[in-house]
Amino acid sequence: MIITDGVFSMDGDLAPLPGIVEVAEEYGAMVMVDDAHGEGVLGHHGRGIVDHFGLHGRVDIEAGTMSKAFGAVGGYIAGSEDIVEYLRQRARPFLFSSAATPPDVAACIAAIEILQESDMPVRKLWENTEYFKAGLVELGFDIGASATPITPVMLGEAKTAWDFSVRLFAEEIFATAIAFPTVPHGRARIRAMLSAAHSRDDLDFAIEKFAKVGRELQVIT
Ligand SMILES: Cc1ncc(COP(=O)(O)O)c(C=O)c1O
Known part of the structure; x- marks a missing residue:
């Protein structure tokens, strides 16, 4: 598996994701992007680095946070149904941390709605x-x-x-x-x-x- 931070947060430079995806496809590796710094910033309506480079469907797992551009708190993992189900059963923070509060969830939904409505x-x-x-x-x-x-x-x-x-x-x-x-x-x-x-x-x-x-x-x- 190749794991990359979409926007290298210390310098603000961009991961060379197209090249990473090509290498992964050539060698049958999975790609996981941590797009904590790209969401709400890159791509149409802030959809992140995968959208920025037009790599839809070619990145296996995307980890994201609601705590940066979205101005709220919490995070998510996007991936195939199997991966998501596996994490629901095995991910320690998911199993052992308290659930997000309703106001936090409302803030996350509102942030996404704002971005969906307008660029x-x-x-x-x-x-x-x-x-x-x-x-x-x-x-x-x-x-x-x-x-x-x-x-x-x-x-x-x-x-x-x-x-x-x-x-x-x-x-x-x-x-x-x-x-x-x-x-x-x-x-x-x-x-x-x-x-x-x-x-x-x-x-x-x-x-x-x-x-x-x-x-x-x-x-x-
Ligand atoms: C690249 C990256 N991923 C994930 C996180 C974690 O985000 P959170 O603090 O919302 O858990 C950070 C936080 O600084 C980050 O820089």
């Missing part, structure tokens, strides 16, 4: 992403190799990233630092995540604060 939230998310990334690049920040709204701001040493995050928080921007062992030594960063709910004013405010803190810490000139 607008997904388009807004991508517009916001382009605007924010362009603003950071213009200021001279290194935003890595992201192909998605996950926007790493590469800062190098862990201390710089922590200081940056603390200073941003004091400026009313909540953007946490990520350092070793989550990412390699010397590749510490702030990871910013855009939302469809951000207004242009919000984004301008954030860009202004990144500029202020970036100059203060001499990350940019």
